[in-house]
Amino acid sequence: MTSIAAAPHARRKELLAALLRSGSFLTGVIIVLFWIACALFGRHFVPYDPLAEDILDSLAQPSAQHWFGTDPLGRDIFSRFIVGSRDILTVAPLATVLGTLIGTALGLLTGYFRGIVDDVVSRLFEAFMAMPTIIVALLAIVALGTSKTTVIIVIGLAFAPSIARTVRSAVLSERELDYVAAAKLRRENAAHIMFVEILPNVLPPVVVESTVRLSYAIFGVATLSFLGFGLQPPSPDWGLSISANYGMIAGGYWWTVLFDALAIASLVIGVNLIADGLHGALDA
Amino acid sequence: MPRNSDLLSSLRSRLTPLENHLIDGYVDGRVNRREFLRHGSVLGLSLPLLGRLSLAAGLGAVPTMARAGVQPGATIRVGCATPVSMDPVRLGSPGGVLLVMQVGEFLCINEPDRVLSPCLATSWKPNQDGTVWTFVLRKGVKFHSGGEMKADDVVATFDRLADPNSASPALSAFRGILQKGATRKLDDYTIEFHLDSPIGNFPYLVSSDNYNTVILPASYAGDFETTWDGTGPFKIEKFDRRRGASFVPFEDYWGPKTLPARTEFVFYDDIQPQILALQGGQIDVINTASALDSVALMNDPAIDILAIKSSGHMSIHMRCDIEPFNDPRIRRAVALCIDREKLVKGLMKGQAIIGNDSPFAPIYPSTDPTVPQRMRDVAQAKELMKAAGMEKGFQAKITLPKQSELPAYAQLVQAWVKEIGIDLQLQVLDWKSYAGDAKYGSSPWLDVPMGMMTWGNRGVPNVYLASSLMSTGTWNSAHFKNEQFDTLTKGYIAALDLEAQRATAGKIQRLMLEETPGVYAYFWSYLSPVKKGVVGVKPNAMGQLFLQGAGKA
Numbered sequence: 001m002t003s004i005a006a007a008p009h010a011r012r013k014e015l016l017a018a019l020l021r022s023g024s025f026l027t028g029v030i031i032v033l034f035w036i037a038c039a040l041f042g043r044h045f046v047p048y049d050p051l052a053e054d055i056l057d058s059l060a061q062p063s064a065q066h067w068f069g070t071d072p073l074g075r076d077i078f079s080r081f082i083v084g085s086r087d088i089l090t091v092a093p094l095a096t097v098l099g100t101l102i103g104t105a106l107g108l109l110t111g112y113f114r115g116i117v118d119d120v121v122s123r124l125f126e127a128f129m130a131m132p133t134i135i136v137a138l139l140a141i142v143a144l145g146t147s148k149t150t151v152i153i154v155i156g157l158a159f160a161p162s163i164a165r166t167v168r169s170a171v172l173s174e175r176e177l178d179y180v181a182a183a184k185l186r187r188e189n190a191a192h193i194m195f196v197e198i199l200p201n202v203l204p205p206v207v208v209e210s211t212v213r214l215s216y217a218i219f220g221v222a223t224l225s226f227l228g229f230g231l232q233p234p235s236p237d238w239g240l241s242i243s244a245n246y247g248m249i250a251g252g253y254w255w256t257v258l259f260d261a262l263a264i265a266s267l268v269i270g271v272n273l274i275a276d277g278l279h280g281a282l283d284a
Numbered sequence: 285m286p287r288n289s290d291l292l293s294s295l296r297s298r299l300t301p302l303e304n305h306l307i308d309g310y311v312d313g314r315v316n317r318r319e320f321l322r323h324g325s326v327l328g329l330s331l332p333l334l335g336r337l338s339l340a341a342g343l344g345a346v347p348t349m350a351r352a353g354v355q356p357g358a359t360i361r362v363g364c365a366t367p368v369s370m371d372p373v374r375l376g377s378p379g380g381v382l383l384v385m386q387v388g389e390f391l392c393i394n395e396p397d398r399v400l401s402p403c404l405a406t407s408w409k410p411n412q413d414g415t416v417w418t419f420v421l422r423k424g425v426k427f428h429s430g431g432e433m434k435a436d437d438v439v440a441t442f443d444r445l446a447d448p449n450s451a452s453p454a455l456s457a458f459r460g461i462l463q464k465g466a467t468r469k470l471d472d473y474t475i476e477f478h479l480d481s482p483i484g485n486f487p488y489l490v491s492s493d494n495y496n497t498v499i500l501p502a503s504y505a506g507d508f509e510t511t512w513d514g515t516g517p518f519k520i521e522k523f524d525r526r527r528g529a530s531f532v533p534f535e536d537y538w539g540p541k542t543l544p545a546r547t548e549f550v551f552y553d554d555i556q557p558q559i560l561a562l563q564g565g566q567i568d569v570i571n572t573a574s575a576l577d578s579v580a581l582m583n584d585p586a587i588d589i590l591a592i593k594s595s596g597h598m599s600i601h602m603r604c605d606i607e608p609f610n611d612p613r614i615r616r617a618v619a620l621c622i623d624r625e626k627l628v629k630g631l632m633k634g635q636a637i638i639g640n641d642s643p644f645a646p647i648y649p650s651t652d653p654t655v656p657q658r659m660r661d662v663a664q665a666k667e668l669m670k671a672a673g674m675e676k677g678f679q680a681k682i683t684l685p686k687q688s689e690l691p692a693y694a695q696l697v698q699a700w701v702k703e704i705g706i707d708l709q710l711q712v713l714d715w716k717s718y719a720g721d722a723k724y725g726s727s728p729w730l731d732v733p734m735g736m737m738t739w740g741n742r743g744v745p746n747v748y749l750a751s752s753l754m755s756t757g758t759w760n761s762a763h764f765k766n767e768q769f770d771t772l773t774k775g776y777i778a779a780l781d782l783e784a785q786r787a788t789a790g791k792i793q794r795l796m797l798e799e800t801p802g803v804y805a806y807f808w809s810y811l812s813p814v815k816k817g818v819v820g821v822k823p824n825a826m827g828q829l830f831l832q833g834a835g836k837a
Contacts, residue, residue, distance in 0.1 A: 053699050055630030059579065073692055074575060074630065146711070228686050233710050234695045244691065250559045253581025 018281035025277020031270030035263075048076035050083045050236045059253050069255035071245060080236035081259045085267070087237045089228075091151050092217035099155030099217075100163055100210045108194040108202075109169025112175055122168070125161035133158045134223060141229045150229050155187045155220045159213045170202035177227040204282040211275035215268045222264050238264050287342035295337055302410075302780055303327055309783055311341050318397075319649035320713040323782040325400035326487050328408040338465065346642040354618040354820040354835035356543040363558035363567040366526070366551040370509040372498040373444055373452045378827045381495045382571055385550060385828045386531050387428065388498030388514030391438070391490045393421055394743045396592050396824050398647060404433065404499050404515065414780045419490075421473040426536045428502055431512045435466070437468040440502035442467040442477070442490070454496035456751055456758065457489045482778035484732070484785060517542040517832040527551060542832045543820065562587065562813055570813045572827055574688040580631065581813045588816055591635055591809040594741035594825035595645035598693055599752075600682070600803040601762040602806065604731045613672040615800040619658060620665035621700040624805045631689055634810060639804040640685055641645065642803055643748035643787055649782055651743075652790030655761040656796060665704045683728050684710070684736035685718035694736060708734075722759065725799060730761045731805020736763060736821035741810060741825035749773045749792070762801035769795055 019025050043050075047067075054074035062069040068077035106125075110118040128136070174180065175198065183193045195219040224230035225239030233240065238260040245256035296304055306323055308365060309315035315323070317338065324334045338344060367379030375384055391405035405419040425433040446453040446464045466478040479486065490497050501513055512520035517539060518531035528550045533542035550567055552558045555577045561567045563584065573581070581587045602609035602618065609615055624638045637646050639657055669675050682697070684690050686819040691712050698708045713728060718735075720727030729735055751757045754773055757764040769792065776788040810825040819837045822830040 053696055053698070055626050055696060058630055072579070073695060074633075080836070142717070187371060228712055228714065232712055233691050247556045247559070247577055248580055250556065250563060251583065 013223060015281055019277055022277035022280055024273040025281070028270045028273025028275075028277060031266055032274060034091060035085040035267050035270070038082045039089045042082040042086065046076075046079035046082050048079045049073065050079040051234050057128065059248070059256070061232075062255050068259045069253075070258050071241070072234060072248065077255060077259055080241060081181045081238075081263055084236040084238045084241065084260065087148070087231050087235055088218060088221050088239075088267070091148055091221045092155075092214060093219070095152045095155035095217045096159065096210055096214045098152060099159030099213060100206065102160040103163025103200070104163075104206055105169050106160065106197065107164040108171055110164065111171025112190065112194050113170040114172075118168075119195065123162075125164060129161050133220070137220065137224060138227070138229055141224065146232060148231065151221060151224060155217050155224075158220070159200075159217065163206065163209050163213065166205050167202055168207050169231060171198055174198050174201050209273055211278055212272060215271040215275070218264065218268050218271065288340045289575065292337070292340040294357070295333070295340060299329075300409075301439070302412075304327060305781055305783070307341070308338060310338075310343065315649070315782060317343065319782065321397075321399045322649050323471065326485055327410070327780075328487070330407065331399070331401065333589075354833060355837065356541070356835055357545045358543070358818075358834070358836040359546040359548060360569065360818065360821070360831055360834045361548045361567045362569045362571060362572040362831075363550050365550055365560055366553055371506055372452075372496055372500060372508055373450055373506070375496050375498075376453045377553060378572065380404045381827050382512075383529055383827060384508070384516045385492065385497055386547065386549075386831070387512050387515070387516045387520060387534075388500070388501065389516045390490070390492045391421075392487055392492050394488065394493040394824060394826065396822060400491055400743075403492075404438075408487055408593050409804065410484075410486070410780060414484050414486065414778060415479050417477045417486050418470070418480070419475050419477070421475065422486055422538060423473055425515050425538045427513050427515055428519045428534055429501065429511065433499060433515050433763040434472045436472075436502045438475050439467045439469050439506070441497065441499050444504070445496055445501075452496050454494055457494050457747055459758075460750075461486075463559060463771065468504050481774075482780070483746075484778060484780040485746060488517055488743040489746075492741065492824065493826060495826060495828070510582060516609060518547060521546070540832070543835045546829060547831050547834075556592075559813075562815060565815070568815045568818045569821055569829065570756070571823070571829055573811050573813055574690040575632045575808065575811065576692060578635070578811050578813060579633060586816050588814050589810050589825055590812040590814055590821065592812075592823065592825045593637060593647050593807070594810045595643070595743075595745065595807055596643070596825060597639060597643070597645055597739050597804055597807045598688075598690060598736060599643075599739060600697065600805075601752075601804065602733070602800075603761075603763050604799075604801050605763040606733055608672075608674060608678050609733060611672045612799050613668040614674060616798075617665040617668040617672070617704055618701055618706070618802045619800050620668070621660045622697065622803055622805050623660045623700060624658075625660075626725070627696065627806050631692060632806060632808060635809040636739065636806040637809075640797070640805050641800055641802070641804050642793045643745045643753075643804060644793050648745060648789075649777075650785035650789045652793055655793040655797070656728075660700075662703050667670055669832055675705070677707065679707045679709070680734055681709045681711055681732070682734045683718065683732040683735065684712055685715045685729075685738075686712050687715055687738055690736050690738065699809050735761060740827070746777050750777070752797075764799070764801035765801060766795070767801070 057070055058074040059070050060066055060070040066076050068081055071077055110121045137154045137158055141150055144150045180197060183197045221230055222239030225237050225242040231237040231240055241260045242257050248256045296307060310320040321334055344694055364382050365379040366441045367383055368377035369375055369380050372384050374526050375381055389404050392400045395401050404422050406422050408417055408419045410417050429431060440616050443464050443805055444450060446458050448464050461479055461483055462477060468476045470476060517534055517537045519529040519534040520530045523529040529706060530548045532546055555573055560569045562570055578589055599728040602615050604610055628636045630640055648721060682694055684694050694710050698710060701708050720730050724730050729737060751759045751763055754770050772788055772792045776785060779785045779788060812823040817837050820835050
């Protein structure tokens, strides 16, 4: 058996210690936890209802009354900035989980069975990955209609091939190891060997790849919202707000866009720092 | 100013009873000067004659256009939307409308002040009941290809547009009014339009207001993008479908000398790069920008924004044939939630006029100003919801295109109707997905229970009434079927006399307040941002820019 199977508790402690020593991991966790807290509890401590319009006070500059100013409908940008994480932190992680589940299952299948299964599925993945993700997503959304569920499914499916390829590569080396041969001798069925024996040993690259995919999913959700194919008004979603207000920059109304852009950037940086920390700890 | 009764009588003696009735209204104060000029121009009275009548009546002179302070020889650079089609017959995109009218001209022009002025026609007259309109053509007008414009060219132009197989947007104005073969040549410089039914405002349908009616040579073969053959003050110099076009003065132009040495049109797919280009000095004029887009330029001291009041509007339609909007009380309740003053002041930054839930914009002389203005009244809206058995509210979806200020407007409506318990979900689509093929059954615009639409300016409300509200309308998105409305609209369209038009308009306006197939909350102003120092640019509310008098001060 592998080292993880032989001494899982010790390995976990070692991993945790490595993560806690990682500055990038801790910084990323703090940033992401901040946004998760905003998503969960933001509505309770924002100064204004993020959907409440005050059209006669539109485009007000940042001030003591409105820390980040107001948008063209007179809504408080700070309140929308805080609450805007809610939708993106629901949709992007769920899409990543979906993509990881499908990608891992397909990666295990293709890596374990190889042969015709591997050839056919891998060629399909290559064909799928040759198409720009955002175009595929747009086509699917146009066909299925705009909703959070559609966005989750579309982004999840779009990410599945890259996760499957990562898992497949790991499985190709694992399937040749002794513990897999031992499982076969014990007449374990293929599903057991793939999901009980091999999967725990390929989890590290899956975790790292999923974390990286999460940051892409955040960008993907924001991009779809920006293009008008994601979340619908009056959601305070950051991408949607940038799309609605970016024309204001030319007139000097920078605050209508800057804070939402910073929010997306900080969340992506936070997730990437976590991925970086995980990668370092798992490789150690 | 004293009245000159002798001169007034002398001038009136040459006019028809219809024209004299208009003068009676002006002298008695029932018709104001703007309405007098506007309707007088529809009846074919020239601006100088209207001016003399006004002076003789002791009511002052009429304004005239001046070209003072314009230096000739400038290059005027315009930012505009990328054109889709350049064939005047099928023209529909804003970029195409703008480019074609640089080289082409119309029988008459709907001026920025909404007075019709002569262009390729020098005068026009209706018969007694408005079924036959006679137009006298200007002599000595040359096409860019060299031939003289004559009646045969005008007849061929209108026969081409009135042909049901032409697929021209002009058919929306001509269907049931002007058939192929009904434009007849009397001599080389006189034509008659024989209409299917009386139309009081017919000259608008053959003016720049109906942008497909550019007069083309009789031999036109659909190759405008190659020939660019019109009679206008500019001729084509260069055209690149994706980048832009440039024009230079046409030496044999019939009208006043063209002042710019050159005009350049730069194509953009979005308004934001145009705003940046104007601020950066790469262009001098933006053809059109919405109020929300223009916010970015309103505080810029280097930019002037030319604003023209228009009848253009954003309508909200509610399907009158399906629940819950099949109950007029629900529709009225929705309309009563709308805060029109806030929309105009806040969303439109004052660049709009409050609407009264009909397409009769305040700028129309025929609009009845005595009809009570609908204002926000949430208490009454709640009572109507209760009377309709909907006091607990309901869920509904409003579908709209991502265009101009529509998404922002929809969010305000969403917030306002929530106060009476309506949980309105928004579905924002791109323009092409929303409009579909503009046919019932395959167009979200025409099929959804509740939607929004942008309507461009029209010199008269005929198209709004006939196409979007009559039972037989091709774009009746509210599925509004009301016999009384249909009868009144036919009467309004047929009326030649301004006061008769206004009386019928009042009845239509009141009926629409009662039925409320849609919400017409405001009529936007047409905005053209122009770099300071650029003068003589004359936009109209149809998205056309007249640049022959433009220059740099």
